Amino acid sequence: MLSSKSFIAELQNNGFKFFTGVPCSLLSGLISSLEDAPDVSYLPAVREDAAVGLCAGAYMAGTLPVLLMQNSGLGYCLNAFTSLNLIYKIPTLVIMSWRGCGGKDAPEHIIMGEINEDLLKTSGMDYAILTEDNYADVLKQAMKNIKAELPFTLLVKKGLFDERH
Amino acid sequence: MKGTEAYQELLSVIGDEPVIHANGYICRESFSLKDREANFYMIGSMGLASSIGLGVALCKPEQKTIIFDGDGNVLMSMGTLAMIAAAAPKNLVHVVFDNQVYESTGSQRSLSNVIALEAVAKSSGYREAVKVTRKEEVKPVFEKLMQSEGPSFLLIKVEPAFNPATGRVTHTPEEIKARFMRALSNP
Ligand SMILES: Cc1ncc(C[n+]2csc(CCOP(=O)(O)OP(=O)(O)O)c2C)c(N)n1
Numbered sequence: 001m002l003s004s005k006s007f008i009a010e011l012q013n014n015g016f017k018f019f020t021g022v023p024c025s026l027l028s029g030l031i032s033s034l035e036d037a038p039d040v041s042y043l044p045a046v047r048e049d050a051a052v053g054l055c056a057g058a059y060m061a062g063t064l065p066v067l068l069m070q071n072s073g074l075g076y077c078l079n080a081f082t083s084l085n086l087i088y089k090i091p092t093l094v095i096m097s098w099r100g101c102g103g104k105d106a107p108e109h110i111i112m113g114e115i116n117e118d119l120l121k122t123s124g125m126d127y128a129i130l131t132e133d134n135y136a137d138v139l140k141q142a143m144k145n146i147k148a149e150l151p152f153t154l155l156v157k158k159g160l161f162d163e164r165h
Numbered sequence: 166m167k168g169t170e171a172y173q174e175l176l177s178v179i180g181d182e183p184v185i186h187a188n189g190y191i192c193r194e195s196f197s198l199k200d201r202e203a204n205f206y207m208i209g210s211m212g213l214a215s216s217i218g219l220g221v222a223l224c225k226p227e228q229k230t231i232i233f234d235g236d237g238n239v240l241m242s243m244g245t246l247a248m249i250a251a252a253a254p255k256n257l258v259h260v261v262f263d264n265q266v267y268e269s270t271g272s273q274r275s276l277s278n279v280i281a282l283e284a285v286a287k288s289s290g291y292r293e294a295v296k297v298t299r300k301e302e303v304k305p306v307f308e309k310l311m312q313s314e315g316p317s318f319l320l321i322k323v324e325p326a327f328n329p330a331t332g333r334v335t336h337t338p339e340e341i342k343a344r345f346m347r348a349l350s351n352p
Pocket residue numbers: 079187188189190191209210211234235236237238239264266267268269270275
């Protein structure tokens with residue numbers, strides 16, 4: 001398991017200062033830690049695509065953004081990713097929970113769980129699967145993309161972070 | 166009043182403030198009247214001009230930030246009105262050109278002939294939400310909103326009278342972003 005607190009510290013060390021998103025139980029520990037931390041702010045968004053917009057504004061105003069979301073929100077975001085982030089070259093670090101991974105989850109998550117990676121690939125969104133062992137390397141890869149002004153997604157499987165639900 | 170008349174009234178008040186434009190005719194009209202580095206022309210991602218504007222306003226609290234939105238765009242992202250009201254940035258002015266149609270796609274009617282968007286903004290919690298219908302009102306009302314604490318909402322009722330000969334934005338998306346970011350760090 002990755003500690004939410006230390007992962008947030010890693011993100012802060014890499015310069016991320018603006019956090020927003022729509023909750024997922026797999027990210028509940030991460031979001032609670034963001035809300036509890038004295039030196040960061042987490043802005044609750046009403047929809048994932050609106051959070052993409054917020055992050056784009058933050059980036060252009062000079063602040064590196066992180067978007068936390070469940071993969072159910074990926075469909076809402078595809079238009080924003082393809083007609084905003086990718087064509088203007090506006091980077092955002094997306095932390096996306098991978099519900100339905102391996103076909104074992106509630107029925108509403110099964111199809112998205114199966115096509116999650118393919119959707120990211122076909123839309124040109126670079127991503128990596130975050131694990132306890134690879135987070136330092138994966139963050140380096142993410143920062144390379146962010147510096148090249150491209151979005152990057154970290155897929156989070158169940159059990160990686162502490163869940164408070 | 167025509168949309169183009171409303172823009173001219175607003176332009177006389179705008180200095181170096183960033184202006185985030187919703188997609189469609191809003192970008193084209195503004196670009197043709199006065200292209201500025203501090204204009205962000207959002208050509209896709211319909212509905213997100215308001216959230217982009219909120220992101221800019223929150224990260225540049227010392228800078229007045231303006232959103233030029235359309236009724237169709239606002240209706241697509243009504244939840245963002247709640248985000249703006251909850252975040253309550255004092256430096257945000259949200260202007261809506263309400264022609265009551267999706268003019269860019271052939272003037273199909275939206276819902277703003279029956280839904281009072283300024284009332285939605287006000288009840289969401291914007292500090293100020295004003296509707297204007299006469300050209301003479303635009304400048305004084307906008308000037309007042311620019312000088313007071315936001316977030317404020319200015320709904321301008323305009324005729325759907327866009328001239329289709331008006332040019333399109335000629336900058337590439339990457340250029341639009343680079344110029345906008347330059348303008349933001351050197352206001
Ligand atoms: C997600 C999405 N749906 C539909 C469109 C097509 N479209 C482009 S502009 C526009 C109308 C925008 O309406 P409004 O905000 O009222 O601006 P107006 O055209 O009236 O100036 C539409 C429907 C789009 N670009 N994106």
